[in-house]
Amino acid sequence: MEKSSRRPDMSVNIAGVELKNPVMTASGTFGSGMEYSEFVNLDHLGAVVTKGVASVPWEGNPTPRVAEVYGGMLNAIGLQNPGIDVFIERDLAFLKQFDTKVIVNVCGHTEEEYLDVVERLADQPVDMLEINVSCPNVKQGAIQFGQDPKCLEEITAKIKRLAKQPVIMKLTPNVTDITVMARAAEAGGADAISLINTITGMKIDIEKRQFVLANKTGGLSGPAIKPVAVRMVWQAANAVKIPVIGMGGIASAEDAVEFMLAGASAVAVGAMNFHDPCLTQKVVDGMEQYLVRHNISAARELTGAVL
């Protein structure tokens, strides 16, 4: 087989936004990019997706907030965040320095809180919004939007009316049928969907006979959930026309390619950043090598290309 001598085109287009490559960070696993900028050059990433931000500062859950489990981890951070004001002033200002797209993950307890953040971001240097309607770790609100198709469609529509940037709805895997939720987001006017958020799990310390997490349950992420995530991305991508951003346990460029083949237009690296803080860069490089090895001229050709 002849190999093209030109470097493959790594760029992808999500809802009109051109990313230099399909590799993003998964919200909440990369802070606002600041901490990991010591390890990777943010200029090399397709996009930085920030930790969820709300209209006011949130304290989050009591500790322990994280637990290691076989092949992954549980977290119940509870969406601690400094609130939109500090976020704009400090975190967005920091991210503006880099030649990468900025996607702000938005959380809230109520519809109003989501809309408040979306509005505040309207005139900010933000490329897309990702709406977290799927956090399993906050008691009140949030998860219901992500588990009821009617609620999801409605909140999507309301956000779309206000938002000045393309809107990605982030779906929870804790549902019976992900295609129903994907279609609801699409019907509400979402420009893209991203999945999966964490799967609710639990760990008990059998010596102390107590829950390891103060919150009792937490969200499972890491390589353990990858097969479930790939399946849901495949189902969702086959159910809607809008682009799908795939994530869940990506630990290598090969995993990222698997998500693209299943139907993702871009991917996000999450908990495995904690295992290897340089992982995002390695995924970008490895994906390019895969394209070269398979003589594929553009990353976007991978999307849904399972035979």
Add this chain to the structure above:
Amino acid sequence: MEKSSRRPDMSVNIAGVELKNPVMTASGTFGSGMEYSEFVNLDHLGAVVTKGVASVPWEGNPTPRVAEVYGGMLNAIGLQNPGIDVFIERDLAFLKQFDTKVIVNVCGHTEEEYLDVVERLADQPVDMLEINVSCPNVKQGAIQFGQDPKCLEEITAKIKRLAKQPVIMKLTPNVTDITVMARAAEAGGADAISLINTITGMKIDIEKRQFVLANKTGGLSGPAIKPVAVRMVWQAANAVKIPVIGMGGIASAEDAVEFMLAGASAVAVGAMNFHDPCLTQKVVDGMEQYLVRHNISAARELTGAVL
């Protein structure tokens, strides 16, 4: 702390059936006990749960039917089975030789098929029935019973009307809210519930760019799913009064204890039998040692005993 010198009481009672210990085999991972009887003395197990059996022989799915994934495996066997006649004649006859309880796992495409098997087993040496309304790998039927609470309640009630043995309804984790399904089974008259069945997953071979399983999707099992299983067992046990049989990724006695603390009255060892064919025996022994170490006089005291 003073340690009791008497051996702890390992027996548990599930719906009136006294098991010598809480350790069972998970359906489909232990054949009908014959294959593993070369490795473990079946007399030492609380119960043997057989591979799902239908009213007539089923061919199952095309191959590949299994795939290894990080920390577990995917399977899409498609419930291949020799049918109830051969099962009674050969497999039940074999199991009758052992001093252990026999739980027959029942599958079907339609209500009639389930009821047919239940009826055929009425006068057989069977201690309990486990109804698999949760197999993700058969195209037609089955899964809908397990994902719709009304269907689940109805089929449970119909089975209960016919069954001569206590009925365990086996729940699928592929639902939004496991407590709804647990309550539906209880409302239908189930004597116990067991969970979790496998979580639907997928693996793509990125070199060949094709699905690894002929069925495309398959059920994920093994240590990877344990945190999800423990969470669901805890939720279900807190939602119903009937006993819960816990499973999903058990790889050690410690894992089994974790399920008991979460609320299970008994546990089943599944895919990890394939990793260690002697695992069931080790779980029995290790659980007894745990009880001794913690000065707990009876295994049943573990149930729900997380603080």
Add this chain to the structure above:
Amino acid sequence: MKRKTTMTVTDIRSIAEGIYSMTLQYRKEDMPEEVKPGQFAGLYPNDASRLLPRPISICRWDAENRELRFVFRTAGAGTASLAAQKTGDKVDMLGILGNGYDPEKLAGKKVLLLGGGIGIPPMVELAAALSKIPGTEVTAAMGYRNSDLFLTEELSSYGKLLIATEDGSVGTKGNVLDAVRENAVEPDAVCACGPMPMLRAVKKFAQEKGIPAYISLEERMACGVGACLGCVTKTVEVDSHSHVRNARICTEGPVFDAQEVAI
């Protein structure tokens, strides 16, 4: 009796590009009663995240030294982890698995052994077993990709050895059946192991000649002991265990009469 045992690596080396030979020794108390050619074992990778045993055919059984020899290709992470073991390391093994070939059935015959690629290793133990049966004549035809041959020394010590290479660099250019035709071999029975297209051709070849063919099949396995029903092959008749047209390769196989499987 099947058991999961901890074996000791007594020899490990690369014998061709990406092909490893690994010899594992039993502890005295773990010795199996019998090992037949064509049987296999499940080797566990030394990696806490990969839990299933890898089915690998027995290449050679040395009862005196309690040693099993395996020859395998590094196909993925599991076999790569096995290839990284060193002499003295421990490897967990599930064995002995499968039915194997039946040398008695082949006694006194002109037996043609066909091996393709990583189907070659089990032919060594089979050739050794057959060569011990008086009046039995062994001809082996082995197919390689190129001149990077392996196990030829072992094989040629038990009978005539023909070689086919895809690139024609050694022996017949083409596959093993090309070599058989080129050398006008006229066997009474065939035993084969290799990729599916080769096995299909062998089945046809035997059918045409009206001779029995015993072929060793491969499929993804989970349990290796007949419990999970993961590893079935389609059969022509209803299988006596499954009562459907599926036979478990790990238990009823991996060696089947070619005319009985629907490949």
Add this chain to the structure above:
Amino acid sequence: MKRKTTMTVTDIRSIAEGIYSMTLQYRKEDMPEEVKPGQFAGLYPNDASRLLPRPISICRWDAENRELRFVFRTAGAGTASLAAQKTGDKVDMLGILGNGYDPEKLAGKKVLLLGGGIGIPPMVELAAALSKIPGTEVTAAMGYRNSDLFLTEELSSYGKLLIATEDGSVGTKGNVLDAVRENAVEPDAVCACGPMPMLRAVKKFAQEKGIPAYISLEERMACGVGACLGCVTKTVEVDSHSHVRNARICTEGPVFDAQEVAI
């Protein structure tokens, strides 16, 4: 700069029941600019199913030999896997993490170092650093369970060493503060690391004496670099990074002014 680097084990041994001392050497090109007492590193278990780094305090930094010494207890499977490493093995490490103690702030003072159990190791590097600052006087009081002591030789070489044991078999019977009272130590500042009840007592002790106390906190961590917000401690005032009453132990800590955290 923080980096994930591959280190080489140059020494590993058990120094008390269940307590291991492990020395890791940097490759030349990976050398950190600075290592402060009280800082820590994330050590990765050699187990493909356990993915998070284990936070372990730096017990000693030997810049000349590019070596970090760690002393840890085998608390679970991760530390057990680390304890099973051998000289010459490779260990992945994320470092250098956290703020550490600030020896300059303590210059010229009578500093009391308090360590309990597995909180003892970081006190060695701190004692070494303080002992180099002219006019600074170090008294260390270390609490052990029983006579199975460790690191006492190292500690006593930098100043006065008091010992408390739970069973009274060596030194004062009781905890480190019992030893401090028994010996009527009157420090200008306290630095402490150990279990939470001890740290609470230290906070109270310092408050009563009106002296500063710097305590090193522990919490379950995922990233170790401030990104996941897993490892927070409650603070008295709103934290300047988080803008809530939570500070990240891995980044703003692990060493905090005791009066600033709500423990």
